[in-house]
Amino acid sequence: MNIEWYIVLSALLFAIGAVGILVRRSPMVILLCLELMLNAGNLALVAFSREVGNQQGQVFALVVMVIAACEVVVGLGLIVAIFRRKLPLNVDDLRELRG
Amino acid sequence: MSATSWAWLVLLFPLVGSIAIALGFRTLPSKAAGLIGTAAIGAAFICGIAALVCLLGEDPEARHHASSLWDYASVAGLNIRLGIYVDPLSVFMVLVVTGVSTLIHLYSYGYMQSDQGYHRFFSYLNFFVFSMLLLVLAGNFVLLIVGWAFVGFASYALISFWYRRKTATKAGMKAFVINVVGDIGLVLAAFLIFRELGTFEYEDVFAKAPQVFHTNEWTVVAICLLLLVGAFAKSAQLPFHTWLPDAMEGPTPVSSLIHAATMVTAGVYLIARTHTLFVLAPTAADIAAFVGLATLLVAGTIALVMTDLKRAIAYSTMSQIGYMIMGVSIGAYSAGMFHLMTHAFFKALLFMAAGSFISAMANKQNIDEMSGFGKAMRFTSITFVCGALALAAFPGTSGFFSKDEILAYAHARGGMYDIFQILGYFGALLTAIYTFRLVFRVLPGKPCKEAQELIDTGHLAHETPRNPASGEEEDTDVGFPGAEHHIAEQSPGMKIAMGVLAFLALFAGLVQVPGLDETITHFLDPVFADSPLAEIVPSVGASWAGLAIGAAISVVGIGIAYWLYILRPEMPAALIRRFGWLHTFLVNKWYFDELIDVLVVRPALAIGRFANRFFERFVVDGLVTGTEETVRGASSVAHRLQNGFVRSYALILIAGFAGLALYFLIVQS
């Protein structure tokens, strides 16, 4: 099977995730879109790894999954904390970091 | 003991006295402080005599010794040692300084009795004598400068002794700053000497100088001119003289000791000491002589119109130092030194007597308010007349012999130098007039209020003392003598001092009568033997002819004063009306103070103010604020990017990566 299809799929997923991050305001959805982008990356890694016949890429995909899991834990924790403190669940309203 | 050991002791006593009095200012009773101070100077005088005896016991050619204690600062080729140089000149100065100082200490012991700052006064006074002795005994130029500056400081401290008087502190500052200018002249001279000769020691400098320098070579002229800056500043010669009249703010014994008898003559000593250099630089010597001449005339004219008793005597001091400077510059070395000695006697005496009058007047110094003291204070008046006679060079007195010796030498040298004799005689006429103006205004006539009170009740004036310059009430806390002020007639110490000085003023001239003894010339001869000018000696006949002219002029001058102030008392006022412009010009002291103010003081202050207001704010701070503004401007761009919108950060991130990817794609293809 040709590698192009995997790459195209991966790019598509990545673009969907990126657009999602840029247009949605709910932190929950942004987190989902982030996952989507990470997994698009994973897909590309695995595809390339098969293409070259080297297993290292697959190991990297596993590492990324672990990191993604951690990220989700922290991210969901943050969202719960925001919810608990009765803050708006809207990233445009949360701009304390303005310089 | 050798002469140098005695000389070290001469230095030691006043220093120890000064320190002892200063440290004991709480514990010592004030009488003890005065006694210690007087005794220390007396001991120094005795040591000075011992040194003299040692020197006299030697061959005249071998009468010079150098001695040093330790390396003061000697690295990198500058060998500066703590050393002294003893020869007839320095011993002569030591004797004059310690002798007159002992008497003045004795006088101060009574005069300052009711002053709160008694310890401070004697400590300063002893320190002054130490500094002056250091100046005359120094064995190299660096130590000379140290002594030179020390006397300047002592003078400052004593001028502003009554430090709550604004006028006194101001006068002290003026004296100090002008003296520092003089110090700088000396320092530069020392650098130049070191550059050319590689040493600071007197002996080496004077030995090498004739071999290295050609006559009138620019370097040696420059050295001499720089030395003259020092000499003029210290000796109150034009144009550095303005501090001396103001220095009269100090207590009268100070005026007597420092600003008449000793310190102000340091310039004369300096020229005599460095005569070897001045012989090599005749141009500089002539300049010095002309400045001396100008000073003696200018100061003489100002003294004619001063109504402040002490200031009038101060201008007379300037004028007399003009004679001395003139003398040692044209080559009349021993005559100049002789005049220095006699002047020390009679001028110290005049100040002491003036001090008595002033305190009897409750500190008023204006001669217009004084009269009739001849009856009220007989002893003081007699001594005052003795001093005045000597100053006016009345035949037979000490000033008569010393002043005319200088003028006779000027004539003997001939040529251009005759000017000095002619104008010197004119100055002598002025001297006689202004001196006896003071005498005739203060002593005879109907006693003024204060004098009458003294005659009737024996009380001194008890008014609150006021500052004669500003009319401000004096602050008796700081030590300004209050109503309980003692004057000459009441203290034996003061009487002894004035009596001895009166005797010396009248008869000290007899040690140096032309053709008879000439003791001082013989004593000082070995010092000046190397100078070709010392070989010019006026003949005995010419000297006596000069003395005759001098006597005539003195008598004429006194006569004019008698005519003006006793016979026709309305004349002076008429003269003032007739020559109003001249009077104003003289009363304003030829406008020297104003000139210096416009030329030096104001520009310096203006620069300072400009620097403060403009430069500091705009240039120096401008550097900082400029940098700050730039940084702030640059940061405002970055500042706008940090808007806190998570999604815009994400956009930048993605756009950045996209850009990067695009770049690599383009590079690849």
Next chain:
Amino acid sequence: MINVLLWAPLAFGIVGLFLRGKAVGWWATLGTVVTLGVAIGMVLGFDSGSSGLQYTVDTPWISGLGVDYSLGIDGLNLFLILLTALLWVGGTAFAAFREQERPQLFFFLMLLAETATLGSFLAQDLLLFVLFFDFMLVPFYFLFGSWGTDRKDGPTASAATLKMMIYTLIGSLLMLVAAIATAIISADGGHLTFSIADLQRQGLPLDSQRWIFWFFAAAFLVKMPAFLLHGWMPDAYRAAPLPVLAVFSGVLAKVGAYGFLRIVLPLFPEATVEFQEVVLVIALASILYGSVMAFTQTNVRLIGGYSSVAQLGFITAGIFALRADGADGAVLQMVNHGLVVAPLFIIVAILVERTGTEDIREMGGMALRAPVLAALFLIVALATLAMPGSANFIGEFYILNGLFQSKIVFALIAISGVAMSAYYALRLYQATMHNRLPSRQNQGLLSREISLRDGVVLAPLVLCIVALALYPQLILHRTAPTVQQTVASVTGGKAPEAQLAKESSKSELAQK
């Protein structure tokens, strides 16, 4: 021993953090006294005939970069170390007698500052020097910022301190770059070293010397501070707590001048000769500008500050006369100036405490009831104006003589600063001690003699001034060999002997 000297203050400071109350101050004072004792011991054991380093310590530290932990004492830094140790005793004791906020931290920072300062004097490794030089700033930043005074008429303490930091940090960064560049360029691909002695042996090409010279000079001139780079000084001096200012002004400014002698002259000799006149112009401008400013200021701290600008100008001029006598004078004058400026600021502290003002126009007449204070102040003031007979005079005499023999025009201009110093020093003395106050109600406030505790701090310093005045040779003959060698590294061994030889040949000619 040298390690004890360097680290003892810091050790005492750390222990002091765990004490409380008044004991902290006394403990810190004890620490400075111990350090002073060690320093005196080292001066006594110093071999005055040798020009090389003594008491050396040299262990590799970051061997990959060629950085060594290398310390040593020679004629250049011997008395500066003694001065540092002495002034810190004075400053710390003066502070210990008074209540301080958060004393643990205050005294810890004081002692930390002492270690840093000693370190920069002792370091014989370029990078170590840079490190200590920058490290000095840290404690002073906090001391000035947290214990300083905010002014109504000027910036707050922290703003003033920030300004000082920016100035000095820019200088320091330039110096860091320059130090690294020196090592890399002089190694020329070979073994990297930062040892000053090795770098001097290896030498640098002239075109790199040129810019590196200015990078170093910038750091040192800011520290002094020199004219045009002194913008931080007025604000910082007005903000600083006075006992800290006494040591700061007494010692830190000297690090800059010392840096010229230790680093710039030996490492960049050709550039030094080339830029001699430029630096002299800066020095002259500092002298004149500092003096003029000092006699128009009315704030007592600023009179002290600007007079330091002028004095450091003299010191720089002495170094850049590039003659042994000028540099000897400069080293002597560094010690002298430290010795007078520290008591001056302590006296200022006493005056300010008493009158509650820093304006000399509102002071006056204090000599009446405080004659001892007046006498001490008088000695300090006279030494400040380099009265002949004081060691300061000998210092200036040597400096100006060196300048006179090498660049006569500069000497003639510089000497006018002497006259001005007479005026501003006396003016300061008169305005505070003499005259009458305009208003009489303040007089009760003033009528106190100096207290015993202040006398204990002040009198020893004044005694040192007097002792040095009697025997400046004490310093000169110990420092001369090293100074001679340092200057010779620039002039290529043309010592003043050459000059003297010329003189004697001239006199021989004249004899013929």
